[in-house]
Amino acid sequence: MRRIADSGTHAKPTKITPLYRFLRRTEKSLSLSEVNPESQLFLDCLNLLTGYQSAVDKQIFTDTLNHISTSAFELSAWFDTQDSPSWLGTRRLETVYWNQLALAMEGLLDHLDEASWWEPAAVIEEHILAVYGANRVILRRGSDGTINSLLRPRITASLARYRGQAHQLKTWLDKNLTHEWAAEAQHLLTEVERTASGTDIAVNPSDAAVEQPSIAALIDKRHLPESTKNTLLQVVGNAISVHVDNLTGAEIDIIEDAAQNAGLHPDYRTNPHAQRLFDTVLMWVVRFLFNRLEVTKADDPTVEYLFQHADGSNATEDALQADFFRLLTTNAAGSDLEPTNLGGGRADVRLKSSSERVVIEVKRELEDSSFDALAASYQAQTTDYQNVSVRLGFLLVLDLANKTSEGTPHIRSLVQTRLVQRTGEDHPRLLVIVKVPGNRKRPSDLTKVAKASKRH
Numbered sequence: 001m002r003r004i005a006d007s008g009t010h011a012k013p014t015k016i017t018p019l020y021r022f023l024r025r026t027e028k029s030l031s032l033s034e035v036n037p038e039s040q041l042f043l044d045c046l047n048l049l050t051g052y053q054s055a056v057d058k059q060i061f062t063d064t065l066n067h068i069s070t071s072a073f074e075l076s077a078w079f080d081t082q083d084s085p086s087w088l089g090t091r092r093l094e095t096v097y098w099n100q101l102a103l104a105m106e107g108l109l110d111h112l113d114e115a116s117w118w119e120p121a122a123v124i125e126e127h128i129l130a131v132y133g134a135n136r137v138i139l140r141r142g143s144d145g146t147i148n149s150l151l152r153p154r155i156t157a158s159l160a161r162y163r164g165q166a167h168q169l170k171t172w173l174d175k176n177l178t179h180e181w182a183a184e185a186q187h188l189l190t191e192v193e194r195t196a197s198g199t200d201i202a203v204n205p206s207d208a209a210v211e212q213p214s215i216a217a218l219i220d221k222r223h224l225p226e227s228t229k230n231t232l233l234q235v236v237g238n239a240i241s242v243h244v245d246n247l248t249g250a251e252i253d254i255i256e257d258a259a260q261n262a263g264l265h266p267d268y269r270t271n272p273h274a275q276r277l278f279d280t281v282l283m284w285v286v287r288f289l290f291n292r293l294e295v296t297k298a299d300d301p302t303v304e305y306l307f308q309h310a311d312g313s314n315a316t317e318d319a320l321q322a323d324f325f326r327l328l329t330t331n332a333a334g335s336d337l338e339p340t341n342l343g344g345g346r347a348d349v350r351l352k353s354s355s356e357r358v359v360i361e362v363k364r365e366l367e368d369s370s371f372d373a374l375a376a377s378y379q380a381q382t383t384d385y386q387n388v389s390v391r392l393g394f395l396l397v398l399d400l401a402n403k404t405s406e407g408t409p410h411i412r413s414l415v416q417t418r419l420v421q422r423t424g425e426d427h428p429r430l431l432v433i434v435k436v437p438g439n440r441k442r443p444s445d446l447t448k449v450a451k452a453s454k455r456h
Helices: 017-031 037-054 058-079 088-109 120-132 146-161 163-175 182-196 215-221 226-245 249-263 266-270 272-294 301-306 317-331 371-384 443-455
Strands: 335-337 349-353 356-365 392-399 415-420 429-437
Touching (some): 120 163, 146 182, 215 226, 272 349, 317 349, 371 429
Antiparallel strands (some): 335 349
């Protein structure tokens, strides 16, 4: 049997080192003595608490739970004799309570890392509040105690990180003000808000740069019935989950690199609208690039402009502009095409949030598509659209200069973030350059070219 104690990776609590040492010594003592289900159950329960607090592997936690059930059964059988004194019934009842707590904790682990819950009422009542108020709710003791202090921090941190969970708990409390666990729910919500405000445990890093509202908070601001808000939260959460699950490692690396560079810029750090706009464009420009590197003319005739033309002509930048605009407007409301009066000129694509904007300038390059050459040619115009709003922007380039027969470049080599320092300005302007390969050959055509080269 693989328990937390003998897993090879002990869950050592950071604040209860004496307890950790006690566990190890007790294990050693039990290994040298006869079977004692009462002592074994006590040890397993402590292992359960420390393992939960340290977030050990789920399977190790489950194995410990199974061992608790076995020890509880053995203990019940051990005491279940006709001449057993009546006070032993209290001990048997205590084993039942601990077994219930272990089951509730195992179920809880399945839900702590979910953005929101499919059946929130069941999760809240059977797991979240049951474990949060375990001392009173399950163990039938006082309203507080050491057990609660061990169990509560992880639940609080989870709801502070996934604000959809906190929203669902708030909705549950609004509808269950007279519930016997309402006090625990209110206490948990108070601790979550205190945690999220930065006065205690660190919150989700993505919320640390600026006070970015969660999806649940944004939905909560809409004047909609609670049932509609819950449905909307579920649908949006599921859509985002599927999207994130299907991002490739290369896409994630590009997004992380650009976001980290932007995170050093004061406009991104201090302006929620700037952060929201930049992140939105970054996400969809990377997704756009991924899709255009994968899709074929047979599947989507609109991408024909990316492949070599039979007559040898070159595609125009308008084709790329229209293609990207279709994707962006489908996924991001507030986009418009070729808006005028931006920096005294006409920009290609713009995304707005409140009074702020981020501009995506679209160009094509026939001669030198190196990042240095693109920056030298186009960064002045592209950053000029940042004169009165956030100093963050994108340059999307249809690359017709790369005529190599080696094939299409890897997505990682097609995106670069640059800082443009203008004379007399305290802070640089940030520009993300994205190259979309054009004049492409089909993979089968590359083989034909290679064979033709060998014959010559």
